[in-house]
Amino acid sequence: MIEKDGFFERVYEVTKKIPYGRVSTYGAIAKYLGTGGSARVVGWALNSSSGLGVFIPAHRVVNRNGILSGKKHFGGSLIMKQLLENEGIRIKDDKVVDFKKLFWNPRLEL
DNA sequence: GGTGTGACAATGG
DNA sequence: GCCATTGCCACAC
Numbered sequence: 001m002i003e004k005d006g007f008f009e010r011v012y013e014v015t016k017k018i019p020y021g022r023v024s025t026y027g028a029i030a031k032y033l034g035t036g037g038s039a040r041v042v043g044w045a046l047n048s049s050s051g052l053g054v055f056i057p058a059h060r061v062v063n064r065n066g067i068l069s070g071k072k073h074f075g076g077s078l079i080m081k082q083l084l085e086n087e088g089i090r091i092k093d094d095k096v097v098d099f100k101k102l103f104w105n106p107r108l109e110l
Numbered sequence: 111g112g113t114g115t116g117a118c119a120a121t122g123g
Numbered sequence: 124g125c126c127a128t129t130g131c132c133a134c135a136c
Contacts, residue, residue, distance in 0.1 A: 007133055026118050030132090038132040043117035045133085063118060070117030 007033065011045035012052070014106050018060045021088045022104035023096050025064050032106040047073055059083040066099030 014029050026039040035041060042061075047070075049056035059080040063069045071080040071094060081091045090097040 035132060037119075037130070039118040040116050040131070041133045047117060058117080061117080073117050
């Protein structure tokens with residue numbers, strides 16, 4: 001149950017609910033929130049997640065290609081990759097291996 | 111209140 | 124099949 005005024009808050013809630021060892025996409029989250037085409041807003045929300053005081057598993061969110069597009073914004077080029085590998089997710093050339101299998105769709109599972 | 115921007119997505123050449 | 128362009132929506136100034 002998400003009752004937040006800001007769109008960002010909803011993005012945080014969904015992102016925090018991403019299961020361990022799973023990844024999701026900006027478009028999927030955006031679609032789940034009802035915005036659909038506002039996938040960019042989702043990424044932007046995660047950008048603001050830094051400094052909230054609450055850790056957001058933004059490293060589990062990648063673009064539709066499974067590429068760690070936001071790794072550079074995560075505070076380091078390798079940080080995001082390390083975190084994903086720490087959860088058992090294999091990263092190949094900054095891309096999620098078996099992305100289709102690890103893909104977590106909030107619209108279906110949440 | 112209008113303009114700009116952004117960690118994307120989809121389409122066209 | 125890869126590169127370029129457009130669309131999209133929410134927030135900051």
